[in-house]
Amino acid sequence: MLDALINFVSEVLELLGGVSDLTVKSIRSLRDIKKIPGPLLEQMNNFGVNSVPIVLFTSVFTGMVTAIQIAYQIRDYAPLDLLGAGVAKMVMMELGPVLTALVIAGRMGAGIAAELGTMRVTEQIDALECMAIDPIRYLVLPRILSGIIMVPILTVLAITVAITGAAFVSNVVVDLDYTTFFQGIKLYFVPKDLYGGLIKSIFFGLIVSLMGSYYGYYAKGGATGVGKATTQAVVSSSLLILLMDYVLGVFLFGK
Amino acid sequence: MIEIRDIRKRLGDKEVLKGISLTINEGETVAILGRSGMGKSVLLKHIVGLMKPDSGQVIVDGVDITRVKRKKLFEIRRLFGFVFQNSALFDSFTVWKNVALPLIEAGYDIETIDMRVKKVLSMVNLEGTEDLYPAELSGGMMKRVGIARALVGDPKYLLYDEPTAGLDPVIADRINDQILYLKEYLKKTAVVVTHDLRSALKISDKIALLTDGVIVTFIRKEEIFQVEHPEMRQFLKASGLS
Numbered sequence: 001m002l003d004a005l006i007n008f009v010s011e012v013l014e015l016l017g018g019v020s021d022l023t024v025k026s027i028r029s030l031r032d033i034k035k036i037p038g039p040l041l042e043q044m045n046n047f048g049v050n051s052v053p054i055v056l057f058t059s060v061f062t063g064m065v066t067a068i069q070i071a072y073q074i075r076d077y078a079p080l081d082l083l084g085a086g087v088a089k090m091v092m093m094e095l096g097p098v099l100t101a102l103v104i105a106g107r108m109g110a111g112i113a114a115e116l117g118t119m120r121v122t123e124q125i126d127a128l129e130c131m132a133i134d135p136i137r138y139l140v141l142p143r144i145l146s147g148i149i150m151v152p153i154l155t156v157l158a159i160t161v162a163i164t165g166a167a168f169v170s171n172v173v174v175d176l177d178y179t180t181f182f183q184g185i186k187l188y189f190v191p192k193d194l195y196g197g198l199i200k201s202i203f204f205g206l207i208v209s210l211m212g213s214y215y216g217y218y219a220k221g222g223a224t225g226v227g228k229a230t231t232q233a234v235v236s237s238s239l240l241i242l243l244m245d246y247v248l249g250v251f252l253f254g255k
Numbered sequence: 256m257i258e259i260r261d262i263r264k265r266l267g268d269k270e271v272l273k274g275i276s277l278t279i280n281e282g283e284t285v286a287i288l289g290r291s292g293m294g295k296s297v298l299l300k301h302i303v304g305l306m307k308p309d310s311g312q313v314i315v316d317g318v319d320i321t322r323v324k325r326k327k328l329f330e331i332r333r334l335f336g337f338v339f340q341n342s343a344l345f346d347s348f349t350v351w352k353n354v355a356l357p358l359i360e361a362g363y364d365i366e367t368i369d370m371r372v373k374k375v376l377s378m379v380n381l382e383g384t385e386d387l388y389p390a391e392l393s394g395g396m397m398k399r400v401g402i403a404r405a406l407v408g409d410p411k412y413l414l415y416d417e418p419t420a421g422l423d424p425v426i427a428d429r430i431n432d433q434i435l436y437l438k439e440y441l442k443k444t445a446v447v448v449t450h451d452l453r454s455a456l457k458i459s460d461k462i463a464l465l466t467d468g469v470i471v472t473f474i475r476k477e478e479i480f481q482v483e484h485p486e487m488r489q490f491l492k493a494s495g496l497s
Contacts, residue, residue: 035360119345122341122343122346123339123340123341123343124343124344124345124346126300126305126339126343127337127339127343127344127345127404129305129332130303130305130332130335130336130337131332131356131357131360131404131408132329132330132332132333132357132360133356133357133360134329138360
C-alpha cells in the first residue's frame with residue numbers, strides 16, 4: 001500500500017517536472033519565433049481546420065439536446081421565452097468550451113502524441129538534433145501555439161453551431177419561434193459568459209497540445225511505447241480539462 | 256580531430272561504456288566493430304552530443320562538447336553529418352525536403368538549396384527521386400538518402416551507424432562502395448559503427464573492437480590478422496577470413 005502510494009506520488013512529481021521542463025524549453029525557443037510561422041500554419045491546418053467536421057457534429061447535437069432538456073426542465077416553472085438564454089449561457093460558459101476541448105483531446109492530443117512518439121522511436125527527433133535544428137522549436141512549439149490559437153476558434157464555432165441547432169430544435173420540437181428564442185439570448189446576454197468560456201478554451205488548448213507533446217516527445221519503447229503515450233496523452237488531457245474547468249469556473253464565475 | 260577520453264556511461268543497471276578512449280585523426284575513417292548490444296551506437300551518439308557521458312570528455316576540434324552550452328553544441332553539430340541505422344528520414348517529407356531541411360533551417364536561398372540537394376543526390380546516384388516519399392523507397396535507397404542528407408551541409412565529419420545493417424549483400428556492398436567513394440572523393444573524416452568485418456575492412460583505415468563496453472584493440476586494418484584477442488578471432492572466423 002505504502003509502495004503504491006510512493007510510486008503514485010513519484011509518478012505525479014515526475015510528470016509535473018517533465019511538463020514544466022518542456023514548457024520552459026518551449027518558452028525559451030520563442031527566441032527563434034521568426035522560424036515558426038511555416039510549421040505553425042501547418043499545425044493549425046492539421047489540428048484545427050481538419051477538426052472542424054467533428055466539432056460541428058458534436059456541437060450541433062449538443063445544442064439540440066440541451067434545448068430539449070432545458071425546455072423539459074423549465075416547462076412547469078418558467079416561461080419558455082427563457083429557453084434561448086438558458087441554452088446560450090450553458091453553451092457559452094460550459095458545454096461549448098468543455099466538449100470542444102474533450103473532442104480535440106481525442107483527436108489533436110492523440111495525433112500529436114502519436115506523431116511525435118513515432119518520430120522519437122524512429123530517431124527522427126535525434127536526426128533533427130544532429131542537423132542542429134532545435135526539435136522543441138521545430139516540433140513542440142508550433143503544436144502548443146496551434147492548440148492555444150485553434151481551440152478557442154473552434155470553440156466559437158462550436159458555440160455558434162450549438163445555438164443554431166438549439167434554435168432549430170426549439171422551433172420544430174418545442175414550438176418556440178426563432179424571434180423569441182434569439183430575443184431571450186439578447187435580453188440575458190452578459191459578455192463575461194462568452195469571454196469566460198473563451199478563457200477556458202485557451203487553457204484547454206494549452207493542456208491538450210502540451211500533454212500530447214509531452215507524452216509523444218518523451219515516448220520510448222517502439223510501437224507499444226507510442227500506443228501507451230497516445231493513451232496517456234488523451235486520458236491526462238481529459239482529466240486535466242475537467243479539473244481546470246472547475247478551477248476556472250470558480251475563478252471566473254464563482255462570485 | 257575527435258578525441259574521446261575515458262568516457263563512461265550507465266543506462267539503467269548496465270554500464271554500457273566502461274572508460275572508452277579513442278582518437279580519430281583528420282582524414283581517417285575509423286570503424287568501430289562489435290557485436291550487437293556492445294554500446295557501439297551509444298558511443299557514436301556521444302561523439303555528436305546526442306548523449307552525455309557520466310564521466311569523461313569528448314573533444315571535437317579542441318572543444319569538450321560534454322561541457323558546452325546548447326548553442327555552442329549546435330555550432331559543433333554543424334561539423335557533423337550523421338547517417339542513422341534506420342535512416343531516420345522524415346516520413347511526411349519528400350526526398351527533396353528531407354535532404355534540404357538543414358539548409359532550409361539555416362536560411363539559405365531556394366536556388367542554392369536546390370542546387371546543393373541535386374548535387375548530393377547525384378553523389379549517391381539518386382537523381383530524379385526528389386519528389387518521392389520515404390515509403391516509396393527501397394531500404395538501400397533510404398540509406399543513400401540518409402547519406403545525402405548527412406552530406407548536404409558539407410560537414411567535416413561523417414558518422415555512420417550500421418550503414419549496411421538490414422540490407423542484402425549486394426545492396427550492402429553498393430553502400431560500402433558509396434562510402435568508399437565519398438572517403439576518396441571528399442576526403443572526409445569518418446566514424447563507422449558496424450558489426451560487419453568485411454565492410455569495416457573495405458571502407459576504413461583503422462578498426463577499433465568494442466567488447467563489453469571496452470575497446471580491446473585499436474589497429475590499422477592491415478594489422479587485423481595479427482590480433483590475438485578471441486573476439487577478433489571470432490569475427491575473422493565468422494566472416495570467413497581465417
